[in-house]
Amino acid sequence: MIKVGVTAFQGDVEEHIISVEKAMKEMGMEGRAVAIREKMVDIDALIIPGGESTTISSLMIKTGIFDEIKKVADDIPIMGTC
Known part of the structure; x- marks a missing residue:
């Protein structure tokens, strides 16, 4: 099963998860919120x-998610929405 993480700091987190699940259910995808780096x-x-980019980037740095994103950036697709 393909697992799609959705950063869960601010913005339309639940809506993105629902969209992923609806659009990709037949392809075996699932969405999950990611708010701590262990996820x-x-x-x-x-x-x-x-969302509010200053708040989001501050929270991503504070929680360590930003460093984790940099580690996987060359290995997985990453999409940002506005």
């Missing part, structure tokens, strides 16, 4: 929902 393991793709 970054075992994801095959990542969605970063838009």
Whole structure:
């Protein structure tokens, strides 16, 4: 099963998860919220929902998610929305 992480700091987190599940259910995809860096393991793709970018980037740095995203950036697809 393909696992799509959705950063869960601010923005349309639940809506993105629902969209992924609806659109990709037949293809065996699932969406999960990612708000702590331990949840970054075992994801095959990542969605970063838009919102207040200053707040989101601050929270991503504070929680260590930003460093984890940099580690996997060359290995998995990452999509940001506005």
